[in-house]
Amino acid sequence: xxxxxxxxxxxxxxxFGGRYVPETLMSACIELEEAYNRYKNDPDFVAELAYYxxxxxGRATPLYFAERLTxxxxxxRIYLKREDxxxxxxxxINNAMGQALLARRMGKQRIIAExxxxxxxxxxxxxxxxxxxDCDVHMGxxxxxxxxxxxxxxxxLGARVLPTKSGSxxxxxxxxxxxxxxxxxxxxxxxxxxxVVGPHPYPMIVRDFQRxxxxxxxxxxxxxxxxxxxxxxxxxxxGSNAMGIFHPFSVYPEVRLVGVEAGGHGLDTDKHGAxxxxxxxxxxxxxxxxxxxxxxxxxxxxxxxxxxxxxxPGVGPEHSxxxxxxxxxxxxxxxxxxxxxxxxxxxxxxxxxxxESSHAIYQAAEIARTMAKDQILIINVSGRGDxxxxxxxxxxxxxx
Amino acid sequence: xxxIFERFEALRRNDEKALVTYIAAGDPSLExxxxxxxxxxxxxxxxxxxxxxxSDPLADGPTIQAASQRALAAGAxxxxxxxxxxxxxxxxxxxxxxxxxxxxxxxxxxxxEFCRRAAEAGFDGLIIPDVPMEEAGELLAATTAAGLDLxxxxxxxxxxxxxxxxxxxxxxxxxxxxxxxxxxxxxxxxPRFRELVQETKRHTETPVCVGFGISQPxxxxxxxxxxxxxxxxxxxxxxxxxxxxxxxxxxRVGAYVSNLKAATx
Numbered sequence: 001x002x003x004x005x006x007x008x009x010x011x012x013x014x015x016f017g018g019r020y021v022p023e024t025l026m027s028a029c030i031e032l033e034e035a036y037n038r039y040k041n042d043p044d045f046v047a048e049l050a051y052y053x054x055x056x057x058g059r060a061t062p063l064y065f066a067e068r069l070t071x072x073x074x075x076x077r078i079y080l081k082r083e084d085x086x087x088x089x090x091x092x093i094n095n096a097m098g099q100a101l102l103a104r105r106m107g108k109q110r111i112i113a114e115x116x117x118x119x120x121x122x123x124x125x126x127x128x129x130x131x132x133x134d135c136d137v138h139m140g141x142x143x144x145x146x147x148x149x150x151x152x153x154x155x156x157l158g159a160r161v162l163p164t165k166s167g168s169x170x171x172x173x174x175x176x177x178x179x180x181x182x183x184x185x186x187x188x189x190x191x192x193x194x195x196v197v198g199p200h201p202y203p204m205i206v207r208d209f210q211r212x213x214x215x216x217x218x219x220x221x222x223x224x225x226x227x228x229x230x231x232x233x234x235x236x237x238x239g240s241n242a243m244g245i246f247h248p249f250s251v252y253p254e255v256r257l258v259g260v261e262a263g264g265h266g267l268d269t270d271k272h273g274a275x276x277x278x279x280x281x282x283x284x285x286x287x288x289x290x291x292x293x294x295x296x297x298x299x300x301x302x303x304x305x306x307x308x309x310x311x312x313p314g315v316g317p318e319h320s321x322x323x324x325x326x327x328x329x330x331x332x333x334x335x336x337x338x339x340x341x342x343x344x345x346x347x348x349x350x351x352x353x354x355x356e357s358s359h360a361i362y363q364a365a366e367i368a369r370t371m372a373k374d375q376i377l378i379i380n381v382s383g384r385g386d387x388x389x390x391x392x393x394x395x396x397x398x399x400x
Numbered sequence: 401x402x403x404i405f406e407r408f409e410a411l412r413r414n415d416e417k418a419l420v421t422y423i424a425a426g427d428p429s430l431e432x433x434x435x436x437x438x439x440x441x442x443x444x445x446x447x448x449x450x451x452x453x454x455s456d457p458l459a460d461g462p463t464i465q466a467a468s469q470r471a472l473a474a475g476a477x478x479x480x481x482x483x484x485x486x487x488x489x490x491x492x493x494x495x496x497x498x499x500x501x502x503x504x505x506x507x508x509x510x511x512x513e514f515c516r517r518a519a520e521a522g523f524d525g526l527i528i529p530d531v532p533m534e535e536a537g538e539l540l541a542a543t544t545a546a547g548l549d550l551x552x553x554x555x556x557x558x559x560x561x562x563x564x565x566x567x568x569x570x571x572x573x574x575x576x577x578x579x580x581x582x583x584x585x586x587x588x589x590x591p592r593f594r595e596l597v598q599e600t601k602r603h604t605e606t607p608v609c610v611g612f613g614i615s616q617p618x619x620x621x622x623x624x625x626x627x628x629x630x631x632x633x634x635x636x637x638x639x640x641x642x643x644x645x646x647x648x649x650x651x652r653v654g655a656y657v658s659n660l661k662a663a664t665x
Contacts, residue, residue, distance in 0.1 A: 010534055020503060020530045022459045023553035024580050026562065166465050167455065176458045183459070184581040186557060283504040284530065285456065297477045298508030299455040 011200020017317035063220035076371035090383030098209030116171030117308030118150025120194030125159035195238025196316030199287030210244025262305030263332035273303035306335035307355035354383035418629030426476025444661030461584030489522030525549030586613035
């Protein structure tokens with residue numbers, strides 16, 4: 001067994017991670033870390049989280065043997081970890097729920113979040129409604145305009161959506177704005193960051209709340225197949241669903257972990273979100289040291305992906321560490337291939353996955369094809385595709 | 401000892417406080433910035449912070465964000481800002497100059513290489529708000545090797561232990577953040593900054609300057625009663641963004657800064 005990856009006391013994963021934030025936020029990061037360490041093994045906290053996971057989110061999510069997809073591909077036995085069946089339709093709520101319970105114990109009545117496509121914003125607005133917390137979601141003005149449905153969902157749930165007007169007016173700028181809001185209101189406000197990014201302890205906390213995906217999958221695959229899988233495939237934007245399933249499996253060196261980045265229009269263009277596989281370089285962004293897309297002077301460049309959830313120029317520091325240490329491998333899948341992945345799963349299994357997850361589906365089919373029939377591959381289906389139907393229909397030439 | 405130390409010593413002898421001014425390099429143009437450095441110096445600015453624009457300035461409020469965007473759109477980058485400063489130095493500017501920017505711009509060429517080139521161009525110090533003490537190891541080694549000062553921050557949320565360590569680590573001056581928030585003009589300063597300045601001064605002989613939210617002569621006078629200097633950024637940057645010729649711009653900024661400087665005496 002490989003030793004479980006953990007950050008050092010300052011939040012470093014090898015050379016990555018850490019805490020690159022203004023001094024005003026240092027105490028808040030330390031306070032959050034201390035609160036998390038105090039509660040993470042507290043029996044009441046653990047029991048409460050378990051209760052809401054089961055009765056509210058609807059966990060455990062199934063591990064489903066995709067028989068027709070397996071036959072169609074003609075290689076390894078493919079299983080699907082059905083995070084799309086969570087309440088609100090994606091894995092994002094695993095983290096939002098854990099952090100909201102933590103914020104309540106820390107006595108913070110106001111919650112802020114950043115969101116790109118709106119999935120994390122909806123998950124955060126949902127748990128805030130559930131617990132009666134004030135909720136402000138920062139969202140780039142461009143995204144507000146193109147994700148009307150999720151903006152409406154958040155408002156219906158009682159959250160305020162604050163359009164970010166700075167920079168490129170997308171996810172990275174919404175994250176800057178959320179950090180600025182946190183700096184300003186740090187004493188009353190908890191920031192629920194949506195992925196395994198940001199200053200320590202966020203990458204660790206978000207990972208730990210998402211680890212439930214991998215922990216369940218280990219139990220389920222052992223029960224159903226009598227052994228560990230040979231390969232796990234998950235999409236990587238910031239990387240929270242991937243880290244959630246990878247991390248528990250990462251102690252088994254025999255399990256191949258494959259993270260799929262957004263190849264956009266292709267890695268030979270500048271329109272992609274492939275931070276680790278598309279020429280990103282080590283830098284500091286949003287509070288952590290990691291690979292990131294940047295120009296020759298260190299200015300952050302805009303990412304592109306068909307899927308808003310992968311449209312981010314950075315990546316969680318522990319993924320950078322996993323990549324450099326060879327604990328996981330990373331590849332990129334283009335917009336077009338992701339669409340193929342979406343259609344493939346829809347037509348073979350009757351499951352419409354999110355465009356993000358469809359990147360993993362495409363790559364998983366490619367890998368499974370090269371594997372033996374008695375081998376096992378698990379795809380993390382991180383979210384459902386309903387949110388993408390208008391966009392996909394347009395790309396297929398259908399006007400809804 | 402360098403220009404920053406010398407300047408604070410001279411101020412102390414004259415019983416004056418320091419006026420530290422910030423402008424975004426390259427906003428609206430590098431030529432304007434070069435002219436503005438001379439204007440600020442002539443108007444009595446004791447130290448000048450030049451903002452090296454970053455795409456994602458998370459410690460800055462709307463005014464400096466907009467200025468950073470304008471500077472980037474006008475083509476400002478590390479290379480041409482350093483070249484412009486080298487030229488301003490050759491032309492005789494003696495005012496202490498600091499770069500204020502974010503860490504990624506240092507990491508891209510290499511932290512040591514960036515510091516070496518900044519010192520060579522004529523800068524005296526660095527202010528990097530996203531590098532707290534805990535992560536400052538590589539940066540400190542590089543600034544020390546290059547002979548640059550490295551300003552450290554203390555904030556209203558800093559614990560007593562952090563205030564002590566930051567004040568002892570700082571070179572040049574200690575940047576006391578007046579409020580919990582981002583840069584930008586405010587009508588009034590929260591009273592807590594007074595205690596923070598006093599606490600900081602108990603730990604160090606290094607000058608303590610207060611910034612964030614300051615734009616009015618009355619605020620400057622209030623701060624100068626207890627601190628060694630005052631930092632004004634967004635208000636000047638706003639004047640820079642109001643358009644017009646370089647002469648109009650330097651005229652506007654010069655008049656405003658002279659007025660502020662008078663409040664430090």
